[in-house]
Amino acid sequence: MATPILSVRDLHTQFFTDDGVVQAVDGVSFDLFPGETLGIVGESGCGKSMTALSIMRLVPEPGRITTGEVRFRGEDLLKKSPEEMREIRGRDIAMIFQDPQSSLNPVLQTGYQVEEAMLVHDKVPKEKAAERTIALLKQVRIPAAERRVKDFPHQLSGGMRQRAMIAMGLSNTPALLIADEPTTALDVTVQAQILELLEDLNREIDTSIVMITHNLGVVAGLCTRVIVMYAGRIVEEGPVERIFDNPQHPYTWALLRSIPRIDASRHERLRSIEGLPPDLIRPPRGCRFHPRCPFRVERCFTDDPVLEDVGPEQRAACWVTMKRAYEEMGARELVDVSPGSASGVHSAAKDG
Amino acid sequence: MLSRGTLIYIGQRTVLIAFTVLAVSSIVFLGVHRLPGDALFSERMHGNEYAARLHYYHLDEPLIVQYRDFMLGLVRGDLGESLVNKGVKISPLVARELTVSAEVGAFALLFTIGVGMLFGVVAAIRQNSWLDYLLTTTSVIGYSMPNFVIASFLLLLFAVWLGNVTNGAYYFAIGWTGTYGNIGEIWLPAFALGFPYASIVARLTRASMLEVIRQDYIRTARAKGVREALVVIRHALRNSLIPVITILGPLVIGIITGGVVIENIFGIPGLGKEFAQSILNRDYNIVIGVFTMYAAMIGVANLGVDLLYVVIDPRIRY
Ligand SMILES: Nc1ncnc2c1ncn2[C@@H]1O[C@H](COP(=O)(O)OP(=O)(O)OP(=O)(O)O)[C@@H](O)[C@H]1O
Ligand code: SF4
Ligand SMILES: [Mg+2]
Numbered sequence: 001m002a003t004p005i006l007s008v009r010d011l012h013t014q015f016f017t018d019d020g021v022v023q024a025v026d027g028v029s030f031d032l033f034p035g036e037t038l039g040i041v042g043e044s045g046c047g048k049s050m051t052a053l054s055i056m057r058l059v060p061e062p063g064r065i066t067t068g069e070v071r072f073r074g075e076d077l078l079k080k081s082p083e084e085m086r087e088i089r090g091r092d093i094a095m096i097f098q099d100p101q102s103s104l105n106p107v108l109q110t111g112y113q114v115e116e117a118m119l120v121h122d123k124v125p126k127e128k129a130a131e132r133t134i135a136l137l138k139q140v141r142i143p144a145a146e147r148r149v150k151d152f153p154h155q156l157s158g159g160m161r162q163r164a165m166i167a168m169g170l171s172n173t174p175a176l177l178i179a180d181e182p183t184t185a186l187d188v189t190v191q192a193q194i195l196e197l198l199e200d201l202n203r204e205i206d207t208s209i210v211m212i213t214h215n216l217g218v219v220a221g222l223c224t225r226v227i228v229m230y231a232g233r234i235v236e237e238g239p240v241e242r243i244f245d246n247p248q249h250p251y252t253w254a255l256l257r258s259i260p261r262i263d264a265s266r267h268e269r270l271r272s273i274e275g276l277p278p279d280l281i282r283p284p285r286g287c288r289f290h291p292r293c294p295f296r297v298e299r300c301f302t303d304d305p306v307l308e309d310v311g312p313e314q315r316a317a318c319w320v321t322m323k324r325a326y327e328e329m330g331a332r333e334l335v336d337v338s339p340g341s342a343s344g345v346h347s348a349a350k351d352g
Numbered sequence: 353m354l355s356r357g358t359l360i361y362i363g364q365r366t367v368l369i370a371f372t373v374l375a376v377s378s379i380v381f382l383g384v385h386r387l388p389g390d391a392l393f394s395e396r397m398h399g400n401e402y403a404a405r406l407h408y409y410h411l412d413e414p415l416i417v418q419y420r421d422f423m424l425g426l427v428r429g430d431l432g433e434s435l436v437n438k439g440v441k442i443s444p445l446v447a448r449e450l451t452v453s454a455e456v457g458a459f460a461l462l463f464t465i466g467v468g469m470l471f472g473v474v475a476a477i478r479q480n481s482w483l484d485y486l487l488t489t490t491s492v493i494g495y496s497m498p499n500f501v502i503a504s505f506l507l508l509l510f511a512v513w514l515g516n517v518t519n520g521a522y523y524f525a526i527g528w529t530g531t532y533g534n535i536g537e538i539w540l541p542a543f544a545l546g547f548p549y550a551s552i553v554a555r556l557t558r559a560s561m562l563e564v565i566r567q568d569y570i571r572t573a574r575a576k577g578v579r580e581a582l583v584v585i586r587h588a589l590r591n592s593l594i595p596v597i598t599i600l601g602p603l604v605i606g607i608i609t610g611g612v613v614i615e616n617i618f619g620i621p622g623l624g625k626e627f628a629q630s631i632l633n634r635d636y637n638i639v640i641g642v643f644t645m646y647a648a649m650i651g652v653a654n655l656g657v658d659l660l661y662v663v664i665d666p667r668i669r670y
Contacts, residue, residue, distance in 0.1 A: 058574055062564070082580075090577035097575075102568040107590045107666055117576040152666040168576065 004031035005208050006055070006176060011068035013047075013054045022130045024050040024063065026232035032176070037202060037209040039219035039240070041255065045277050049098075049312040051229070053179045055210075056095055057085050062095075072176070091121040094169035098181040100161035104153040110164050111137070111149025117171045136167040140197060150298035159190035163197065170205065178210045183218065195221060216256065220244060225313075228252045231278050231288040234307065238314030248306045248316040248323065250295045254337060274338055287319065294334065294341045359664060361670035369651035374426065375610045376647035377640055381422055385415060392435060409637075410434065422640075431641040436633050442641040446623065448531070450645045451659040453611050453622035455532055459542035460549075460607050468550040469589075469596070472557025476592075477584060479562060487554065494551030499610045503544035504616045510540065541618045545610050549603050553596060560592040567591070590664055597660050604653040608646065613637070623649075 009029045015022035025047045040048050053059050055070050057077060070077040077085065080104050086259055092202060097103040104113060115129045124132055124282065130149070139144035140163040153161055162182060169177055182198070183191040199222060203207060211222055219226050219240060226243050228236040228251065236249035247253045254273045275292035278284050284291055290300040305317040325331040329343055340346040392405045406412045410421060425432060431442040475487040511526045528537055564570065565588055573587040615624035623645055630638035661668045
C-alpha cells in the first residue's frame with residue numbers, strides 16, 4: 001500500500017476551561033493516502049473541526065494539543081517551529097471554512113485575499129499573481145471574474161464567497177486540502193452547486209482532501225473513505241460503500257437511519273438519534289455512546305471499546321457491533337431506538 | 353474611493369456646515385448685544401467722543417440694521433473690526449489664530465491616534481502580560497486626569513523641577529516663540545491635550561482588537577500562512593479601527609475645546625487664547641469671530657471623521 005501523505009496518531013486536543021478540561025479530540029488516529037478524499041462525519045461538537053485545526057496547528061485559546069503526532073509527508077507537524085508551520089499552511093495544507101460570510105476579511109478586496117495566499121509563499125511573481133487570481137476565480141466558476149476581484153466580500157453572494165474561499169485554498173495547489181463543512185452555511189441550491197464544483201475539482205486536481213461534514217449525502221458523493229466521530233473519538237472507519245451498506249457501529253447505524261429517505265412514506269417521521277452528545281469534560285465511563293445506544297450490553301457501561309477490524313478495511317469500536325445486533329437483537333426491524341431498547345439492558349447491573 | 357455619492361455627500365455637508373456657522377454666529381451676535389458692559393466706554397473720554405466711536409462701529413444703528421450688516425459681512429468673509437484695537441480687521445486675525453489652533457490640535461490628534469492605537473494593539477496582542485497591565489494602568493490614569501492637570505504637572509516637571517534638580521543645567525523652556533512654535537515647543541501641549549484621549553483610544557483599540565483577533569477571517573489569514581505581524585497589521589488593525597472611529601467625532605471636539613485651556617496654559621497664540629482674551633477685553637466683535645471660527649472648525653472636523661468611515665470600511669458608502 002502507498003505511504004500515507006498524512007498520518008495522525010493518538011491526537012489529543014484539550015480545552016482548559018474554568019469548568020474543567022474539555023477532551024475535544026481524544027486519541028484520534030487515521031491515515032490519508034495521496035489523491036484520496038476522506039470524509040469525517042459526526043454530530044455537532046464531536047471534535048471534527050478541532051481535529052482539522054489541530055492538523056493546521058490553529059487550535060484557538062484555551063485549547064492545546066496535548067499529545068499525539070501529525071505526520072505530514074513523514075514529518076511530525078507538532079514538532080515544527082511556528083515559522084516552519086506558517087510556511088506549510090496555505091502552501092502544502094490549505095483549509096476552507098464553514099462560514100464564507102465571516103471567513104473573508106470585510107475590509108479587503110476579494111481578489112486581493114486570494115492573491116495574498118500566493119504572495120505570502122512567493123509562489124508566483126507579483127505581476128503574475130493578479131492574472132492567476134482571475135484564472136482561479138474562473139476555475140471556481142465565478143462569473144465576470146475580472147470585475148469581481150475588485151469587489152469586497154459584502155458585494156458577493158454567499159455561494160460566490162465560498163467559491164472565492166475555495167479558489168484561495170487551491171491557489172498554491174496544496175498537497176492536502178481540508179474542507180470544514182464547506183456547504184453547511186449555504187442554502188440548498190447553492191450547496192448543490194458548490195458540491196458539484198468540489199466534485200469536478202476533485203477529479204481535475206491531484207490533491208488529497210479531508211472533507212468534514214455532518215451531511216452524509218456529501219460523503220456519499222465525494223469521498224472514498226469515511227471516518228465517523230463521536231465525542232472526540234473515532235468510532236468507525238472504512239470505505240464509503242462499506243460504511244453505507246454495512247455499518248458496524250450502532251452510532252453509524254443510527255446516523256444513517258436519520259437521513260431523510262426519498263422513498264420514505266409521508267407519515268414516517270424523520271428518525272433522529274435520541275439523547276444528547278455527552279459532556280466532554282466528564283465523558284461517560286465505558287463506551288461513550290452507551291447512554292444513547294439501543295444495543296448496549298453490561299460491558300458497555302464499564303469497558304471502553306477500541307477500534308477493531310470488522311470487515312475489509314473497516315474498523316469499529318464496539319463490543320456488540322451491528323452484525324450481532326442484526327442477528328441477535330432484531331436491529332433490522334427495530335422501531336423504538338431508545339437506550340437499551342434492543343438489548344433490553346436499561347441500566348448497569350449494580351453488582352458488576 | 354471618492355465615488356459620486358461621496359462627493360454629493362461632501363457637498364451637502366458643506367452647505368450644512370455653512371448654515372450651522374451662520375446660525376451659531378447669529379446666536380452669538382444677538383447674545384453679546386444683550387450683555388452688560390461696554391468695551392468702548394471710558395471715563396477718560398470727552399464730549400462726543402463716545403458717540404463718535406459708537407458711530408464708527410455702527411453701534412448707534414437699530415439692532416436689526418446692525419444684524420443685517422453683520423450677516424452681509426459674514427457671507428463675504430468679513431467679521432468687522434476689533435472694538436479695542438481700532439483698525440484691526442478680525443477676519444485675518446482669527447483666520448491666522450485658527451491655523452495655530454489647528455496645528456496644536458492636529459499634533460494632539462496625531463498623538464492621540466498614533467500612541468492610542470499603538471498602545472491598544474500592543475496591549476491586545478500581549479494580553480494579560482505585564483506589558484498589557486502597564487499600558488492598561490497608564491491609560492486608566494490618563495483617562496481620569498483632566499488635561500489642565502496634566503499641563504500643570506508638565507510645567508512643574510520640565511520647567512521647575514528639572515531645572516532645580518540639575519541646578520539649572522537643564523530645563524525646558526516652556527512657552528511659545530513665534531506664531532507656530534517649533535517641534536520642541538509643540539509636543540508638550542500636544543501631549544497634555546492628547547493624552548486623555550489617547551488613553552480612550554488605547555482602551556477602545558485593545559477591546560476591539562481582542563474582538564477582531566478571534567474572528568473567522570483572522571483564522572483564514574493564518575490558515576493561508578500570513579505572518580503574524582501582517583495578520584495584525586493588514587487583517588486585524590483596520591477592522592479594529594471601525595469602532596474607534598465612532599468615538600473620534602466627540603474626541604476631536606474634545607481636543608478643539610480642550611485647546612482653549614491648553615493654549616492659555618502654554619501661552620500659545622491661537623484661537624483659544626484669543627477666546628479668553630477677547631472676553632476679558634469685552635471685544636465683542638472678536639468674540640463673535642472666535643465663535644464663528646470654532647463652529648466652522650468643529651463642522652469640518654466632524655465631516656472629516658465621517659469621511660474616515662468610508663476610507664476604513666468599504667461597506668460604508670454615502
Ligand atoms: N473555545 C472553546 N472552549 C471550550 N471548549 C471548546 C472550545 N471550542 C471547542 N470546544 C469544544 O470542543 C468540542 C469539539 O468542537 P468542534 O468545533 O471540533 O466540533 P465539530 O465536530 O466541528 O462541531 P460542528 O459540527 O458544530 O462544527 C466541542 O464539543 C466543544 O465543547
Ligand atoms: S453496543 Fe456497547 S460498545 Fe457498542 S456502541 Fe453500544 S454501548 Fe458502545
Ligand atoms: Mg465544526
